[in-house]
Amino acid sequence: MMETLLLMFLLTHASGTQAIHTVSKICVQKQQTITVPCLYDQKYANYPKYMSRGGVRIFSGYVSHSRMSIVDNQAENVFTATLRAAEVSDSGTYWCAVTMSGYDPHAYLYLDVTEAEARLRVSSQTVSGYEGGNVTILCHGASHWCTIRGACVGRDGRSLERTAVSDDGGDVLRVTLWQLQKEDSGWYYCSNENSQMPVRVTVTEALNITQFTTNPSYSTTPLGEDRQFRWLLLLGAMLPFTVCGAVMLIKARHKRRECRDSVCAVLHVCVSAEQSGSAESSNLHEGMEKKQQLPKGTGKNSEVMCENLYEIMTGIKQNTRGNWKNNEVACEDLYETMTGFKQNNQLTATDKQKTYASIVRKVKK
Missing domain, CATH: 2.60.40.10 (Immunoglobulins)
Structure with missing residues (x-):
């Protein structure tokens, strides 16, 4: 049996x-x-x-x-x-x-x-390389490097295609596979007289690494390319907000400049009227119509009064201080309100121009 x-x-x-x-x-x-x-x-x-x-x-x-x-x-x-x-x-x-x-x-x-x-060991049972490159395996306690089906290379002088072995000090066998090809992928083992230790070699196509190095504008690693892509994506997302902000800033500056020029024009009308010695509301209306294109009224109230000018300039209703009959505000009172000084009709033309320039600077600020 x-x-x-x-x-x-x-x-x-x-x-x-x-x-x-x-x-x-x-x-x-x-x-x-x-x-x-x-x-x-x-x-x-x-x-x-x-x-x-x-x-x-x-x-x-x-x-x-x-x-x-x-x-x-x-x-x-x-x-x-x-x-x-x-x-x-x-x-x-x-x-x-x-x-x-x-x-x-x-x-x-x-x-x-x-x-x-x-006694027989390796740091890892798996190693990887690229076509045309090299890989090195350190076999501790080994005397040979072999394929699973039996072909071996070792210290005894036997050879294996595109494979070299050397002593790396002590009992370490350094195995180098060079000019790797796709068909080199597979299982091998380190061996001594008593046992074997399997090692898996994986060869990857060279395209997987050269696609990142042929163009110098890209990173040499997939990680670097991914990081660069994230930065480009972030900048692309921020671009519309940046453009919108710049446009809004330009519009705000333009609007502020128009407003400032409008105020200066109105002041010029008032100061010019004072310098010429005429504070007639009809003349003031005519100057404002030329500078500001302000709408005229009709009938008896068609005059543009300095009271109205003050309200345009400050947004505040001017207290009536002028002639009680026509309820007008003298331009000299407007001048006093804007500058803090009483109008001196005896000033020379040069002094009045300087006063006007001072008012314009205040308005621009």
């Missing part, structure tokens, strides 16, 4: 290793996360994949606890099993397998979880 079981194991194991490829032994420290790649033939792409655990394949059971997850990448014909927060009790034999009718193609590996730091 035992011989029959052993024969069945050997037969299923042999057939499985022809279709599924993985590493044979992984050593990892407790509480670390480890990812195991399982490569399969294209003909198994559409079948379910799983990981089982047990010393004998036919007696192994599915690994279904929450710390183990399976991801199938059918584009690259590989599925990965990731174990998080590994425990010493997780040590044992595991099987990469594909569900088929009759028998399941499979490949085995041994996982060794230790309390101490593993």
Whole structure:
């Protein structure tokens, strides 16, 4: 009976290793996360994949606890099993397998979880590079760098295309992949005489980085471009408000200048009337009509009185101080109100011009 079981194991194991490829032994420290790649033939792409655990394949059971997850990448014909927060009790034999009718193609590996730091290790199981560029992997405690299907390069002088290895001090193996190509993407591993450590290399198309460097006006990184775009968007949003504010400011200045010129014109009429010695309301009306185009009245009240002029200038009704008969306000009283000085009819023409200039300056302020 035992011989029959052993024969069945050997037969299923042999057939499985022809279709599924993985590493044979992984050593990892407790509480670390480890990812195991399982490569399969294209003909198994559409079948379910799983990981089982047990010393004998036919007696192994599915690994279904929450710390183990399976991801199938059918584009690259590989599925990965990731174990998080590994425990010493997780040590044992595991099987990469594909569900088929009759028998399941499979490949085995041994996982060794230790309390101490593993002798063979890498800083990260994933590295990335761009077409035409280089990537470097530091393998601690390793002697070789290999592909999953077996081609290796190491300190023993064997070579691998566009791959170079060198000692980086101590037992560190420095691996450099240069002039990367898209087909270089895939799973590799660092190895020593006892175990292997899988490493995933991803090569990205060069267009993803050169599109930011061909035009010097753009940042060399997507982050820099995004930051510049946000600044341009903000400035674009602020531009209408800036233009509107400038237009409103110009209109306000223009309106203020028109108002100032209007006041100066009215003052000029009044002062000119005083300097000529004529405070007749009819003459004042005529001067204002020329300077300000103010509407005339009709009939007896068609005169523009200095009382009305004062109200135009100040917005305040002038107390009547003039002739009681026609109820007019003398321009000299308006002059006194505006300047604080009594009108001196004996002033020379030059002095009166200076007085007028003083009034204009006050109005402009």
